Amino acid sequence: MTAAFYLPLGLEEGLETAVQRFGPAHDSLELHLPVVGPDDLLRWIQVLRDARAQNLARRPIAGIIRSLDRVSRRFLDPGDAARREAVDSLARAGRFTSPMLERALDDAFQPVTRGGLSRWLSSELGSVDALDRPAPGPGGTLRHAHGPEWMLQIYAGNVPTLPIWPIYSALLLKASLLAKTSAQEPLLGPLLARTIAEVDENLGACLAVVWWKGGSGHLDRTALALAPAVLAFGGDEAMASISRQSQPDAVRVLHGPKVSVSYIERRALTYAALRGLAARAALDISLYDQQGCLSPHAFYVERRGEVTPGKFAEVLATALEARAHELPRGIVAAEEAASVQLFRSQARFEAAGAAGAAGMSSGGGMSPGAGMLARAAWMPGGGAPSRGASRVLESPGATTWTVVLEDRARFEPGPAHRTVRIHIVDGPEEVARALQPSIRYVEAISLEARGPERVRLAAAFTSLGVPRIAPVGQLQRPTPLGTHGGVRRLLPFVTWSSVEGAAIKQAAPSAAAAPRKSKPTSTPKSSASRSSGRGSRRKAPKRRR
Amino acid sequence: MHESRMTKTLLISNALAHDAAFDLAARALYRKQSSAIPPYSGYLRHLGVDPSAAECWRDIPPVPTSAFKSHDLSAAPAGSEVVTFETSGTTISRPGRVRLSSTALYEASLLRSFARHLLPDDAQLPAIVFGPARAEAPRSSLWFMADRIVEKLTTGEQWVVRRGEPDWDLADATLERAAKDGTPILLLGITLLFAAYLERLAAKGRQVALPTGSRAMDTGGAKGQRAEFTRNEVAAAFHRQLGIPSTHLVNEYGMAEMGSQFYDDNLLAAHERRPSKPGKQIPPWVRTRVLHPETLEEQPDGERGVLVHYDLANVEIPLAIQTEDIGSRVGDRLFLEGRLLGAEARGCSLAFERFLELERAR
Numbered sequence: 001m002t003a004a005f006y007l008p009l010g011l012e013e014g015l016e017t018a019v020q021r022f023g024p025a026h027d028s029l030e031l032h033l034p035v036v037g038p039d040d041l042l043r044w045i046q047v048l049r050d051a052r053a054q055n056l057a058r059r060p061i062a063g064i065i066r067s068l069d070r071v072s073r074r075f076l077d078p079g080d081a082a083r084r085e086a087v088d089s090l091a092r093a094g095r096f097t098s099p100m101l102e103r104a105l106d107d108a109f110q111p112v113t114r115g116g117l118s119r120w121l122s123s124e125l126g127s128v129d130a131l132d133r134p135a136p137g138p139g140g141t142l143r144h145a146h147g148p149e150w151m152l153q154i155y156a157g158n159v160p161t162l163p164i165w166p167i168y169s170a171l172l173l174k175a176s177l178l179a180k181t182s183a184q185e186p187l188l189g190p191l192l193a194r195t196i197a198e199v200d201e202n203l204g205a206c207l208a209v210v211w212w213k214g215g216s217g218h219l220d221r222t223a224l225a226l227a228p229a230v231l232a233f234g235g236d237e238a239m240a241s242i243s244r245q246s247q248p249d250a251v252r253v254l255h256g257p258k259v260s261v262s263y264i265e266r267r268a269l270t271y272a273a274l275r276g277l278a279a280r281a282a283l284d285i286s287l288y289d290q291q292g293c294l295s296p297h298a299f300y301v302e303r304r305g306e307v308t309p310g311k312f313a314e315v316l317a318t319a320l321e322a323r324a325h326e327l328p329r330g331i332v333a334a335e336e337a338a339s340v341q342l343f344r345s346q347a348r349f350e351a352a353g354a355a356g357a358a359g360m361s362s363g364g365g366m367s368p369g370a371g372m373l374a375r376a377a378w379m380p381g382g383g384a385p386s387r388g389a390s391r392v393l394e395s396p397g398a399t400t401w402t403v404v405l406e407d408r409a410r411f412e413p414g415p416a417h418r419t420v421r422i423h424i425v426d427g428p429e430e431v432a433r434a435l436q437p438s439i440r441y442v443e444a445i446s447l448e449a450r451g452p453e454r455v456r457l458a459a460a461f462t463s464l465g466v467p468r469i470a471p472v473g474q475l476q477r478p479t480p481l482g483t484h485g486g487v488r489r490l491l492p493f494v495t496w497s498s499v500e501g502a503a504i505k506q507a508a509p510s511a512a513a514a515p516r517k518s519k520p521t522s523t524p525k526s527s528a529s530r531s532s533g534r535g536s537r538r539k540a541p542k543r544r545r
Numbered sequence: 546m547h548e549s550r551m552t553k554t555l556l557i558s559n560a561l562a563h564d565a566a567f568d569l570a571a572r573a574l575y576r577k578q579s580s581a582i583p584p585y586s587g588y589l590r591h592l593g594v595d596p597s598a599a600e601c602w603r604d605i606p607p608v609p610t611s612a613f614k615s616h617d618l619s620a621a622p623a624g625s626e627v628v629t630f631e632t633s634g635t636t637i638s639r640p641g642r643v644r645l646s647s648t649a650l651y652e653a654s655l656l657r658s659f660a661r662h663l664l665p666d667d668a669q670l671p672a673i674v675f676g677p678a679r680a681e682a683p684r685s686s687l688w689f690m691a692d693r694i695v696e697k698l699t700t701g702e703q704w705v706v707r708r709g710e711p712d713w714d715l716a717d718a719t720l721e722r723a724a725k726d727g728t729p730i731l732l733l734g735i736t737l738l739f740a741a742y743l744e745r746l747a748a749k750g751r752q753v754a755l756p757t758g759s760r761a762m763d764t765g766g767a768k769g770q771r772a773e774f775t776r777n778e779v780a781a782a783f784h785r786q787l788g789i790p791s792t793h794l795v796n797e798y799g800m801a802e803m804g805s806q807f808y809d810d811n812l813l814a815a816h817e818r819r820p821s822k823p824g825k826q827i828p829p830w831v832r833t834r835v836l837h838p839e840t841l842e843e844q845p846d847g848e849r850g851v852l853v854h855y856d857l858a859n860v861e862i863p864l865a866i867q868t869e870d871i872g873s874r875v876g877d878r879l880f881l882e883g884r885l886l887g888a889e890a891r892g893c894s895l896a897f898e899r900f901l902e903l904e905r906a907r
Contacts, residue, residue: 334882337838338851338869345609345867349616352591353584388615398839 004031004186005210006193009201011047015040029093031186036212038222041178044208045226048150048176055202056174061121061131067200068168069114074195076109078102082195089187090160094331096289101160103327104288107477108161112168120480121172124490131174134499142499147173148251151493152227154242156234157184158291165480166231167192167207169489176206178223186211221245229493230254253492255485258293258443259413260284260475261300263431264312265449265457269305274315277448280473282319284446285401286327287476290416293443293485294475297413299422300431309424310391313405317393320401320418332399332417339415340399347404350388389421409434413441428460435464443485444468446475556857557654557805562829562877570857571602571832574864581620584612585863602832603843607853607865610802613641620861621646630686630801643686643801645861651804654858655690656697658828662795662808663762664698665816668729670758672699673719675734675742677706686801687764691733699731706738716742720753720787729758732789736763736779736796743782753787760793760812798825798881802866804858805831807879824878830857835874849873849882 007015016035034040056064074080086105091098112120121128125145127135134142151170155163163179167189170177181189189209197204212219224230224245230252232242239254246252262281269277284296299316301309332340391405402419409423409430425431435442445461447454447469458469467486468478480489556574561567579589579596585608589596592606599605612618613632625646632641645651664670672695676682679692681704695702703719705711723730732739739761746752761783780791792815799806807825814821827833834843835850844850852870859866872881 332839334838334849334851334871335869338871341836341838341841341851342609342611342867342869345607346611346615348591349584349588349609349612352588353616 004181004190005034006190006197007034007044007208007210008047008051008197008205011044011208029089033186033211036210036219038218041219041222042226045150045178045223048178048206048208051205052149052174052176054205056171056176056206059174059202061129061172061174064171064174064203065114065117065121065128067196067203068112068117068171070199071192071196072109072113074199075105075192076113082191082198086188086191089191090185093185093187095184096160096330097328100287100289100327100330104159104161107287108164111477111479112165116480117168117172121490123481124488125494131172134497137496137498144497144499145494146497147175147490148229148493150176150178150227151229151231152223153177153179154230154232154234154238155179155182155185155189157182157186158293159288160185160188162233163189163209164192165484165489167196167209168480169231169493171196171203171206173490173493175229175493177208178227179207179209180223181209181211183211183213224250231493251493253487255293255487256440258441258485260294260296260444260446261298261411261435261442262296262446262472262475263428263448263457263461264299264301264472265447265453266302266305267453268448268450269301269307269309269312271307274307274312275319277472278312278315278319279322280471281316281446282323283327283473284475285320285418285420286323286329289329289332290418290420292476294478295416296446296475297416297420298411299420300409300425300434301422303424303426309422310405313391313393313403313422316420316422317401317403320403321395324395324400324418329400329418336415336417337399340402340417340419343404343415343419344392344394344399344402347389347392347402350406351390351392353388411435411438411442428457432460432464435466439464439466442466444470444475444478446470446472448472554653556650556860557657557828557830559829561857567830567832567857568602570830571605571855571864572599574857574860575599575602575605578620578863582618582861582863584616584618602855603834605855605865607855607867608863609867610800610869611641613643613802613862614639615641617642617644618862619644628689629684630689631684632801641802643862647861648689650858650860652693652697654805654828654830655693658806658808658826659690659694659762660698662797662810662813662826663731663760665813666758668731668758669700670729670731670760671701671703671723672731672733673703673705673716675705675711675716675732675738677709678704681706681708687735687799690799690806694733705734705742711738711742713742713745717751717753720755723759724753724755727756729756729760731759732761732763732787734761734763736765739763740779740782743779743786746786747782752785755788758793759787759789760795761787761789762795762797762808764797764799792821796825798879800866800868802859802862803854803856804860805854805856807831807881822878824875824880827874827877827879829877831855833874833879835872838871844873846875847873849880852879852881 017032018035019030020033021030074082075086077083083105087098087101090096090101096104118128125131126137126143129135130137130143130145131147134144137143153166153170155166163181167177167179179189193204193207193209196207224242225247227246228250230242230246230250232239233255236256239256242254243252262284264277281299288295290297301312303309388408389404389406393403395401399417404421406421406423409425411434414421445466447457447461448471449457461469465486467483478484483489556570561570576596578585580586588608589606594606608618610632619626621644626644628645628648630643632643674691674695676688676691679688682688703715705716720730763779780794783789783794784791792811795812796809797806805828807827810826811821832855834853834855835848836842836853837844837850841851849871850873851868852872853865853867855865857864870881872879874880
């Protein structure tokens with residue numbers, strides 16, 4: 001039995017716990033969970049606030065980064081107990097298999113080792129130590145950043161690694177954290193917090209990661225009514241209720257449901273590149289069994305390439321089969337398999353219409369298909385009959401993977417579990433039209449195109465407001481330097497103290513009194529992280545004073 | 546379809562409990578539908594299936610419920626429909642449509658099943674519907690059903706939902722009057738709405754002692770977003786707050802894509818003074834196949850899987866319907882499975898919005 005919660009030292013004692021079963025009934029995992037009441041929450045929040053004042057508020061950022069780096073390295077070390085426990089317990093919960101989890105941990109922790117954490121901070125705050133003291137900001141103004149006193153974070157359970165960057169972000173902001181995990185995945189958050197506490201007890205004192213029953217109104221209300229900052233992930237309705245219940249002046253960053261798509265330009269469709277491209281596309285689809293917001297559900301593939309979209313679909317199907325051996329899927333609940341089966345039946349039903357239409361256009365064989373005609377009149381907006389699926393490729397005897405070929409662009413995410421639609425398109429305009437009405441649900445587009453075409457297409461998609469454009473095969477490896485849902489990860493929670501009129505030169509002596517980080521302000525080449533963070537910024541205003 | 550009234554009645558008669566009779570009727574209806582519903586014809590051609598060659602009702606290819614969203618799956622000529630029901634839509638997908646040019650058989654089927662499971666004592670009761678009047682929800686098959694029931698089988702009605710909002714005061718007044726007058730009353734509605742009302746009564750510390758013989762039909766529930774309550778909790782709340790015992794709370798399962806519904810057996814059993822049978826009654830004119838979710842092979846009795854229904858009350862729309870519901874079957878009893886308890890919104894991935902519909906539109 002596993003303790004699926006983490007509370008700082010002292011709070012755990014005397015706490016009543018209950019055993020809750022998670023996962024499929026026939027193979028459920030028994031977890032110890034705290035029995036939480038509103039009074040407990042209030043007490044914990046007070047303890048967390050005190051711990052922050054004592055351990056975190058005035059702590060130099062360098063020490064926090066050092067500790068988080070050690071935590072990341074533990075989870076990256078295949079022999080480390082923390083990583084082993086993460087893989088073993090999550091695999092036993094059943095939704096993801098060990099090979100998938102090993103890969104997921106690598107992908108999630110690699111970007112948040114020491115250098116990555118420094119770059120993350122400086123990319124958002126202008127300098128690594130802006131949270132320690134006034135540091136040069138844009139235009140030479142000195143700015144001191146402040147994180148919130150504490151944060152409430154509420155996680156979704158679709159991908160197990162989801163809590164990682166949020167927990168790090170709270171500590172980087174020198175904020176205490178009360179986090180509510182998801183019933184689907186209550187394991188990794190507490191384990192990460194426990195590992196942080198093992199590495200650095202002062203950081204551990206500022207974390208509480210627990211689960212309580214979703215929608216149990218009074219607990220949510222208690223936490224939300226007090227939280228000065230809220231970072232939450234979940235469905236539309238959950239986000240709306242969080243929005244309603246939080247303080248009016250709380251900083252809220254709410255990430256609702258999203259999915260991703262892919263675009264493949266025709267010149268990238270060569271026989272030489274085909275297998276590699278399909279393998280990378282299959283990786284994006286297979287990772288997290290397509291449960292993530294970065295999982296692609298549709299591939300928009302241009303016609304008139306050396307390789308046809310139909311051929312691409314076939315090779316992708318082969319690649320998905322290969323990935324299914326390399327990254328086996330987790331347990332698929334019957335309800336989810338039923339959705340995949342419905343998706344397949346629907347695609348076959350649509351393909352019947354497409355076959356009728358093909359008969360009509362070639363003028364031979366099949367009758368025009370009265371169904372198509374009836375449907376043309378039926379489809380909203382009248383216009384040309386939209387045909388939908390034309391071919392269905394599927395793993396035999398199981399719902400392991402499904403590829404549906406369609407001869408038009410549309411955006412209608414499937415039931416996940418490695419089901420994907422390949423849409424044959426003329427160009428990005430057609431895709432933009434399909435995505436536009438639901439663009440707020442698009443998290444990222446993976447783009448396969450070369451040279452100037454890549455730039456042109458990327459611009460077409462960024463102008464739609466799509467938060468992230470990534471290479472095919474890289475969708476599931478976002479960098480913390482980027483955004484989540486188009487929103488920076490630290491900045492929204494930061495308030496600033498600015499020092500005007502105090503030129504860098506005047507500030508320098510006081511800053512120099514602090515250890516280490518002062519000198520680089522006058523020598524741009526001191527560290528990669530700082531120069532990359534500030535270099536570009538300083539060029540723009542150029543001698544404003 | 547130009548069925549005689551007799552044939553129509555036969556389509557939902559007890560005679561169809563016999564497999565051979567069901568088989569004959571199902572294949573005859575299938576052959577008609579294979580030419581009368583154009584997209585279904587196209588689908589059968591695509592599958593390379595010859596409708597006249599079907600040797601058994603199991604050979605009838607089902608259509609997925611989602612096909613009602615993409616295709617006009619009705620034999621009713623355009624413009625001839627007297628009702629158009631909408632099926633559930635999601636954030637992104639549009640709702641499906643069920644067009645019927647005649648509701649005669651649909652009504653006959655729904656009234657028969659309802660009367661058998663809710664009114665086996667032929668009680669004449671006033672009704673209170675926890676839902677909107679038909680005029681306010683003309684595209685809902687559920688409120689069409691409620692409308693037909695109160696019109697044909699009850700002595701009066703109140704509709705609690707008006708202009709999209711529940712009027713709890715009206716519910717209070719109606720139920721309190723029934724308690725005071727000693728008139729048993731029939732409650733019809735959505736489980737979630739009942740749960741909200743019962744919770745409100747509990748919060749206010751109010752209890753209404755409805756007269757003996759009062760009863761309720763609730764639908765939906767386990768398959769909702771808020772799976773916070775179990776069936777037992779709902780039944781306990783009905784008993785505590787309204788005095789309706791669990792023998793008189795009957796759960797129903799149905800969908801816009803089907804003319805027939807499935808009911809719990811508890812009230813009928815109480816009436817017949819026998820223990821109730823577990824699961825829901827599959828009407829004699831319906832067959833349900835349970836398919837393995839991965840292989841789609843037919844499951845033996847008692848094993849869970851994807852439900853595919855064959856409903857002879859579906860005259861103008863395909864009689865064979867593939868759902869994404871999970872359940873099992875033992876003989877003519879159907880066992881539905883709700884979402885796992887404790888399951889909550891998975892968030893982030895839009896695919897799971899599909900599971901989050903508060904109530905299926907039906």
